[in-house]
Amino acid sequence: MPSLLGNQPLYRRIASEIWERIRTGVLRAGEQMPTETALSEEFSVNRLTVRQAIAELQRVGAVEIRRGIGTFVAQPPDLxxxxxxxxxxxxxxxxxxxxxxxxxxxxxxxxxxxxxxxxxxxxxxxxxxxxxxxxxxxxxxxxxxxxxxxxxxxxxxxxxxxxxxxxxxxxxxxxxxxxxxxxxxxxxxxxxxxxxxxxxxxxxxxxxxxxxxxxxxxxxxxxxxxxxxxxxxxxxxxxxxxxxxxxxxxxxxxxxxx
Amino acid sequence: MPSLLGNQPLYRRIASEIWERIRTGVLRAGEQMPTETALSEEFSVNRLTVRQAIAELQRVGAVEIRRGIGTFVAQPPDLxxxxxxxxxxxxxxxxxxxxxxxxxxxxxxxxxxxxxxxxxxxxxxxxxxxxxxxxxxxxxxxxxxxxxxxxxxxxxxxxxxxxxxxxxxxxxxxxxxxxxxxxxxxxxxxxxxxxxxxxxxxxxxxxxxxxxxxxxxxxxxxxxxxxxxxxxxxxxxxxxxxxxxxxxxxxxxxxxxx
DNA sequence: TAGTGGTCTAGACCACACC
DNA sequence: GTGTGGTCTAGACCACTAG
Structure with missing residues (x-):
């Protein structure tokens, strides 16, 4: 968890970390993200904690979840x-x-x-x-x-x-x-x-x-x-x-x- | 779970049930809701499942959560x-x-x-x-x-x-x-x-x-x-x-x- | 069939607000 | 202190999509 606000709950720090990867282009729009299991291993947390982070990213509009397929960095919506x-x-x-x-x-x-x-x-x-x-x-x-x-x-x-x-x-x-x-x-x-x-x-x-x-x-x-x-x-x-x-x-x- | 759509996940049926209670006035605006533990006993589910239902109700604006105090039926916002x-x-x-x-x-x-x-x-x-x-x-x-x-x-x-x-x-x-x-x-x-x-x-x-x-x-x-x-x-x-x-x-x- | 996300449980401990 | 909601774990099983 190479993150910033040490006072925040784990899932939020993970969300911030992923958000940062999207913002800086490490993860690009449309790209598939690592699976929940992979992320939970990377961050050494339970899968549910990762899910909580991803859920927030989804509500914010940063990622798009396609059930049975995977989670993807969201494309800018066509407005x-x-x-x-x-x-x-x-x-x-x-x-x-x-x-x-x-x-x-x-x-x-x-x-x-x-x-x-x-x-x-x-x-x-x-x-x-x-x-x-x-x-x-x-x-x-x-x-x-x-x-x-x-x-x-x-x-x-x-x-x-x-x-x-x-x-x-x-x-x-x-x-x-x-x-x-x-x-x-x-x-x-x-x-x-x-x-x-x-x-x-x-x-x-x-x-x-x-x-x-x-x-x-x-x-x-x-x-x-x-x-x-x-x-x-x-x-x-x-x-x-x-x-x-x-x-x-x-x-x-x-x-x-x- | 005296509910409607039998195909929905548990937490959503619970959310619907609570929503219905609010809509019909069983629970009134400003009133304190039963605690998460009480609800989890009433519906015979894990507390986490109740929490998932309440979280949805909160996002929808139906309830307001005050940490350390309780969950309340939301007041109409003053606009x-x-x-x-x-x-x-x-x-x-x-x-x-x-x-x-x-x-x-x-x-x-x-x-x-x-x-x-x-x-x-x-x-x-x-x-x-x-x-x-x-x-x-x-x-x-x-x-x-x-x-x-x-x-x-x-x-x-x-x-x-x-x-x-x-x-x-x-x-x-x-x-x-x-x-x-x-x-x-x-x-x-x-x-x-x-x-x-x-x-x-x-x-x-x-x-x-x-x-x-x-x-x-x-x-x-x-x-x-x-x-x-x-x-x-x-x-x-x-x-x-x-x-x-x-x-x-x-x-x-x-x-x-x- | 294999891989993904979705749901649910049991239990533990923590942080906060009030008395 | 007591009671509330907040976080986290370990593990299980299900539902959907693709090949």
Whole structure:
């Protein structure tokens, strides 16, 4: 244990040591790490102690564990930047959706593949606390709100969880949503609505068990949350939406016009 | 183990069971949980298995562990909303800073206490990859950039880590920064500059070891990252800044003017 | 089949906070 | 001191992936 902070527990010193090897390039991105047994022999500790160190490195995003195969130094994630230019007016398709579709890498060479789709998971009358909160955002009565849960899939991997709350008058748009279509397109193209943002908010949270399972990440992973209210031209609120995505895969950029 | 998914490992079923107790109010927020030993007897498993379950609940934010005391059902975090109204022009003090100071709860009754301060941790010429990236954002030469690292402290707890990269001409502002002052105030009031955003970006990341230690959170916790470039009236970039904060303590809201 | 990580046990001792 | 969570060991067996 040729390490630094003598006061730290063993597993943390081992984590630091491995981290250092990654940082300095002794272990390179994508490379397979020594097995847990090998490391436990090298550091003369129990395998469980090594596992504790590796678990921390995984949570930090430094290594990737592939069960039955081995542990690997993590590759930098490929991050999609979703850019908006401010001030925006009208169309909400400015950023998120176009970007999703346009920037997804093409699988077949040359052919711009549409690899982002939005899949409906559930739809029905909203209830409970969430419905009450949504009602407040939408200036409507809580009994009259529909909830639509979808998942956006990018390159065949779940990417963004969406929960929409819509007043009844706008909920009919869901019927206009084609298989693998996008909710917002169903509202704009399908219903001929002119949408614009009323507000958006950004926060971060740890994935709970349900979110973790649906996004295929570990419970507790960092999620980026963007929620907001979108309205139509005459000022009525069309929907309140909350989007949750893996933190390391998306970045929202707001450019301010000069 | 009166549980659901029979295929899951023991520790996960135990975590689900406890989670269910919290969700349904059998265990209430703030309440102390049974000790690890008690739980291990109740579920007839080894204490380590219980610990694994509790660790997951902690990462998810469901419980809070106080060493030497006990484990408690987590309280909902008190979150500060930082609101901007769009379109913004000029002053950047719109949101972040004013909000930080104004909305911090008062310790002494009635007296609006200024509980948010910004403390310089290091200052000097920037180098390495980070400096190169900053140079690109700032349209400057990489050799001429200063880096300023600060921490914002709210109610005596570290809250936001800030890294500023400034061209030499603006770095002098640091000399104008009073003890416990705010960097942006030093630039505006101290140097008489008229600042405005060029762009901002939001993302989320897992706290690395350094960030975790400085923010007093566990490695791997969800952090909200906001970075951006602020310019002065004539268009020159004044600084590139990256702010990292505990995800559960801050939320950035953008309101769009009608 | 061989090799990897994943789960679980039994038991020991330590570090910390409170009384 | 007493009780809490934190660390570590030795050893066993399982589940998954690849060849």
């Amino acid at each position: 999609i930047e979703v850019v908006s230019t401010l001030p925006v007016r009208a169309q909400q398709s400015d950023s998120t959706l176009d970007a999703l579709i346009a920037r997804a890498p093409s699988a077949v060479s040359g052919e711009p593949l549409r690899t982002v789709i939005e899949q409906v998971e559930s739809f029905g009358l909203a209830s409970g606390v969430a419905a009450a909160v949504a009602a407040e955002h939408l200036d409507t009565d809580a009994g009259d709100i529909y909830r639509l849960d979808t998942v956006m899939i990018r390159d065949e991997r779940p990417w963004i969880l969406n929960s929409y709350w819509l007043p009844a008058e706008f909920a009919v748009a869901v019927d206009h949503m084609p298989e693998h279509g996008l909710v917002v397109l169903a509202l704009t193209a399908g219903l001929g609505l002119d949408l614009h943002y009323r507000w958006r908010a950004f926060s971060a949270t740890a994935a709970d068990f349900d979110e973790a399972a649906r996004l295929e990440v570990a419970a507790g992973s960092a999620l980026l949350v963007r929620d907001g209210v979108t309205a139509v031209a005459d000022g009525r609120a069309a929907f309140f939406v909350q989007r949750r995505m893996r933190g390391d895969t998306a970045k929202f950029v707001l450019r301010y016009a000069e | 500060i909303e930082v609101v901007s109204t769009l379109p913004v022009r000029a002053q950047q003090s719109d949101s972040t800073l004013d909000a930080l100071i104004a909305r911090a709860p008062s310790a002494v009754s009635g007296e609006p206490l200024r509980t948010v301060i910004e403390q310089v941790e290091s200052f000097g010429l920037a180098s390495g990859v980070a400096a190169a990236v900053a140079a690109e954002h700032l349209d400057t030469d990489a050799g001429d950039i200063y880096r300023l690292d600060t921490v914002m402290i709210r109610d005596e707890r570290p809250w936001i880590l800030n890294s500023y990269w400034l061209p030499a001409e603006f770095a002098v502002a640091v000399d104008h920064m009073p003890e416990h002052g705010l960097v942006v105030l030093a630039l505006t009031a101290g140097l008489g500059l008229d600042l405005h955003y060029r762009w901002r970006a939001f993302s989320a990341t897992a706290a690395d070891f350094d960030e975790a230690a400085r923010l007093e959170v566990a490695a791997g916790s969800a952090l909200l990252v906001r970075d951006g470039v602020t310019a002065v009236a004539d268009g020159r970039a004044a600084f590139f800044v990256q702010r990292r904060m505990r995800g559960d303590t801050a939320k950035f809201v953008l309101r769009y003017a009608e």
